[in-house]
Amino acid sequence: MFYLDHGVWYCRRCLDFGRLEWGEEDIPKQIFKRKWKGKPVLEFELTPFQKQISRQTLEALKEGEDVFVFAAAGAGKTEITLESICYYLSLGKKVCFAISRRQVVIEIAKRLSKNFPELSVVPVCEGFTEVTDGDLIVCTTHQLYRYKGCFDLLILDELDAFPYAGNEVLENLAESACRGQKLLLSATPDDKSMEAISKGEMKMVQLFRRPHGKPLCVPAVKACSNVSAVFRIVVQCRRFKKKNKQVLVFVPRKKDGVWMKEVLNFFVRCDLIHSSSLNKDEIMDKFHKKQTEVLVCTTLLERGITVPSVQVLVYRADHHVFTAASLIQIFGRVGRTFSDPYGTGICYCSGPSLEMEKCIRQLKAMNQSV
Amino acid sequence: MHKAAQSDEPVCLTCMKPLSGQLELSQVFLGKERVCPDCRTQRVWKNKTGIWNGKKIIVLFENNEWMETFWKRYALLNDTALAPVLLEGKMKKVASLIAGKGIVAESSPDILSAMGHLPVETLFSCYGYKVWHPQFAFRDQPADNSKIYLLKEPFTLIVSGMEVLEKTKSTWMANQADCILVLKATKEEMNQLCKKRKERSSPEIF
Numbered sequence: 001m002f003y004l005d006h007g008v009w010y011c012r013r014c015l016d017f018g019r020l021e022w023g024e025e026d027i028p029k030q031i032f033k034r035k036w037k038g039k040p041v042l043e044f045e046l047t048p049f050q051k052q053i054s055r056q057t058l059e060a061l062k063e064g065e066d067v068f069v070f071a072a073a074g075a076g077k078t079e080i081t082l083e084s085i086c087y088y089l090s091l092g093k094k095v096c097f098a099i100s101r102r103q104v105v106i107e108i109a110k111r112l113s114k115n116f117p118e119l120s121v122v123p124v125c126e127g128f129t130e131v132t133d134g135d136l137i138v139c140t141t142h143q144l145y146r147y148k149g150c151f152d153l154l155i156l157d158e159l160d161a162f163p164y165a166g167n168e169v170l171e172n173l174a175e176s177a178c179r180g181q182k183l184l185l186s187a188t189p190d191d192k193s194m195e196a197i198s199k200g201e202m203k204m205v206q207l208f209r210r211p212h213g214k215p216l217c218v219p220a221v222k223a224c225s226n227v228s229a230v231f232r233i234v235v236q237c238r239r240f241k242k243k244n245k246q247v248l249v250f251v252p253r254k255k256d257g258v259w260m261k262e263v264l265n266f267f268v269r270c271d272l273i274h275s276s277s278l279n280k281d282e283i284m285d286k287f288h289k290k291q292t293e294v295l296v297c298t299t300l301l302e303r304g305i306t307v308p309s310v311q312v313l314v315y316r317a318d319h320h321v322f323t324a325a326s327l328i329q330i331f332g333r334v335g336r337t338f339s340d341p342y343g344t345g346i347c348y349c350s351g352p353s354l355e356m357e358k359c360i361r362q363l364k365a366m367n368q369s370v
Numbered sequence: 371m372h373k374a375a376q377s378d379e380p381v382c383l384t385c386m387k388p389l390s391g392q393l394e395l396s397q398v399f400l401g402k403e404r405v406c407p408d409c410r411t412q413r414v415w416k417n418k419t420g421i422w423n424g425k426k427i428i429v430l431f432e433n434n435e436w437m438e439t440f441w442k443r444y445a446l447l448n449d450t451a452l453a454p455v456l457l458e459g460k461m462k463k464v465a466s467l468i469a470g471k472g473i474v475a476e477s478s479p480d481i482l483s484a485m486g487h488l489p490v491e492t493l494f495s496c497y498g499y500k501v502w503h504p505q506f507a508f509r510d511q512p513a514d515n516s517k518i519y520l521l522k523e524p525f526t527l528i529v530s531g532m533e534v535l536e537k538t539k540s541t542w543m544a545n546q547a548d549c550i551l552v553l554k555a556t557k558e559e560m561n562q563l564c565k566k567r568k569e570r571s572s573p574e575i576f
Contacts, residue, residue, distance in 0.1 A: 003451040012451060013386075019448045019486070178433075 014169050017145035031081045031150050032133050034338020035092040040082040040115040044211065044338070050076050053207045054083045060234065061153070062087075066182040066202035070189055070368050074215055074306075075207045077185040081155050083137065084183060089119075092343035093152035096327040097138040098174065102126050102165040103280060104304030108157070109138040144177040152180035158303050160190040160325055176317065186364075188325035197266060208366040214365040217326070217334035218360055219314070219345035221352050226316065229348035230263060233313050235266050235292050235305060236346065240311050245343075246287065246293045247311045250330055255299060259319060261296045273299040302329040307342040317347035317356055324358035331363065373412070382406035384440055385457055403460065405455055412436035412481060415460055416555075422535065426549050427563060431456070433554035441554065445489035445530070453496045459496025461497055467551065468499075472525035474543060475501045476534050490528050490553070501528075524548030533558045 001012040009022040043292060046054065053069065060067045061084055071077045080099075084172070088095045096114065099105050100182070100195030102125040109123035124143045132146055139146075141156070141164045156164075156174060164170045174182075184193060184202070197204045224232065233249060240247050249264070251257045254274045261272040273283045280329045287295045288307065295301070312334050314322065322330075327347070334343035347356055380389045381525060383404045405413075414432035421427065431437060444452040457464055475490040496520040502525075527547035529535050532555050535544065544550065555563070 001381075003449075012449060015443065015447050015449050277372045 004042050012146075014172075016108075017142075017169075017173070023145075028202045029147055031094060031147070031151055032321060033092050033094055036089040036119060036135060038086065038116075038118060040086060042079065042082075042115065045094075045207070045211075046076070046079060047211050049207060049209050050211065051082055053205050056205045056272050057081070058084045058087055059071075060203045061181045061183065062198070064181065066184070068184045068186070068189065068193055068197055068202050068204045070204055070209070071185070071207040072210060073187045073329055074210050074336035075187075076211050076218075076291045077157070077207075078111060078189075080207070081183060081185070083157075084153065084361065085116075088180075089135070089258050094150055095136055095153045095155070096144075096151045096177070097149065097155045098137070098144055098177075099304065100141050100155045100161040101299065101304065102140055103160070103284065104158065105138055105140050105305070106281070107304055112136060112138060121206065125169060126330065130187065134339065141174060144170075144287040147177045149179045149306075151162060151178050153183060154178035154180070155183045155185065157185045158329075159184050159193070160186050161303055161329075162189050165190060180306055183337070190325075202368040205337075206369075208369050210336070210341070212338050214335060214341035216363050217312075217331050217343055217345045217362045218316075218345045219312075219356075219369070221317075221347045221356060221360075222350065223351050225338055225350065229315055232348060233260075233315060234264065236264045236313055237264060237270075237343075240269050241293050242316045246290065246292075246307060247308050247313060247335060248301060248307070248330075249294060250302070250322075251296060251298060251353060252316050252321045256315065257296045257298060264294055264296065268293045270296060272296045273300060275300050279316070299326055299330075301333075302326055305333060306336050307333065307341070308337045310334065311343050312345045314345075314347045314349075316349060318349035318351060318353040321357060323364065324355045327356060327359035331359070371551060382409055383429070383452055384436075384443075385410045388526045395497060413440075413456070416560065416563065417443065417463065417556075418511050418560050420560070422563060423544070425544065425547065427535075427552060427554045428549065429555040429560055430460070430464065431554045432560070432569065433556045437554050441489075445485055448486040450487060450492055455491060464551075467549070469524045473499055473501045474527050474547065476527075476529045476553065477541075492541065493553075494528070498557055526551055528553070529557065 002009045002012060003012050014020060015291055023125060045297070057067050057069060057080060069077055069080055079283045085095050098109060098317050099108060105123050105125045106282050106319040109121055113121040119135035120136060122131050123251065124137060124139035124146070154174060159165065196202050196348060224230065237247050237249070254276065257272045257274055261270050269292045271286060272278055273295060274297065277283060286292050308351050310333055312331055313363060314327070314330060331345040334345050335341045349356065371471045381387060382389055385406060387406060389406055406533065409416060412434065413436060414434060416429050416432050417427065418429045420429065440452065440456070442447045475488065475492060475494070477491065490542050494501045526549045527543050530553050532552060535552060547554065
């Protein structure tokens with residue numbers, strides 16, 4: 001997608017990341033590097049399964065291979081990468097953790113800061129762009145345009161998520177930012193990655209067992225009308241409130257969220273979050289502090305969010321925005337902690353869709369393979 | 371450009387979605403369409419007249435979400451491929467507004483260095499109009515600018531938005547202009563202008 005302007009061709013497709021003209025020399029960014037030999041601080045020791053996967057991953061990376069970690073939601077993908085991060089940092093190499101969504105960048109940066117208290121873990125995303133270099137960079141995939149040829153290890157989390165999935169520009173940004181190996185993490189690998197794995201272009205390691213060893217939440221499907229679904233959601237939310245459990249109510253569209261919040265507010269303390277919410281951090285903070293009991297959300301929160309004892313309800317689960325991958329991620333929010341490894345997940349719909357069936361089938365298969 | 375984009379099929383210059391399927395067959399073959407119908411409806415033509423500091427002012431388009439995105443991409447990111455898009459289909463009307471007058475556009479070295487081009491000038495020059503751009507207009511140094519003296523009075527001043535006009539307030543450009551064209555203004559800004567116009571036209575009561 002090139003356009004000729006005053007005798008110079010420029011690329012229109014990646015214009016959002018600055019005008020790049022034909023023949024223009026792209027100067028790699030000068031970044032800070034230092035050797036750090038240490039170990040991550042962990043709240044819990046890794047399980048033998050996690051250790052095994054972590055070791056396999058590092059061995060493959062040492063051999064110069066790209067690695068795909070196919071792990072269930074809540075299996076501890078982030079923790080699996082820590083050993084590899086330490087190895088690269090001990091050689092004075094640069095590591096980046098790139099994720100599609102801003103909200104998840106902030107969460108992961110917080111977690112990694114706890115894991116590496118001696119290091120400066122720098123989140124780089126919208127609202128966090130004043131400091132763009134540190135010992136360990138956690139950024140959105142959009143921000144990778146800043147780091148051409150900078151990273152010896154690029155960890156790409158949730159690569160099947162919007163907006164990274166299928167976005168040629170972002171994929172190319174990731175390619176050009178990485179000069180070493182790539183470590184890809186996902187609970188729902190896309191066809192392209194599976195093809196690359198089958199061709200032997202990268203190695204895959206699998207982990208479906210969560211650290212607590214309990215099975216993944218397989219959602220119940222409740223077929224009912226939309227009105228009835230709202231009534232049932234209200235009843236469920238009140239029930240969970242009595243048990244002192246928080247609820248995530250997923251809706252397919254922002255406008256559904258607006259009225260759903262209004263309805264639920266009569267019965268429980270409720271808030272709404274979606275991509276256009278201005279105070280996302282504040283809303284999430286309130287939810288984490290249990291100041292709100294129910295959080296109505298769009299697929300914005302389908303990934304990377306860990307809330308203890310959270311239950312998940314999906315309104316109009318047969319809507320086309322809820323793909324199998326999306327639903328697997330959504331129900332992956334349930335039962336992630338040792339203190340409460342079980343939970344409830346319910347799909348409200350007019351009838352089970354193929355995507356819902358696929359999701360349930362895959363979750364059952366993951367549980368069986370444990 | 372839409373075909374010079376070297377893609378397999380023509381795409382909308384603004385939203386980049388394929389044009390085929392959204393256009394009538396004749397439009398596809400003629401290949402003159404640059405923008406999809408969706409984007410076209412979001413480009414809201416206003417042509418609203420108002421008064422600003424005693425000067426006649428005409429607002430051409432509403433500054434909405436589409437316009438914000440368009441202007442960011444066109445002006446800030448220097449996507450000159452978009453230059454013909456804004457005035458496409460409206461150029462006859464605009465031409466009648468500026469007929470017989472010189473055109474002066476906002477400009478400054480700061481704009482040029484920040485954006486890599488002078489957005490307003492590029493918009494008009496792609497339709498073959500000569501646009502004067504006094505180089506230091508925003509720096510209140512009009513006296514040594516010779517170009518303006520070459521202009522036949524009166525002239526039309528063209529600015530991108532009301533905020534630019536506010537900056538231009540103290541300069542000679544706004545004072546000497548016969549008419550001011552504002553490319554984009556928000557609904558609130560337009561209401562404000564119309565309110566002032568009504569106030570001005572109402573008879574004074576003693």
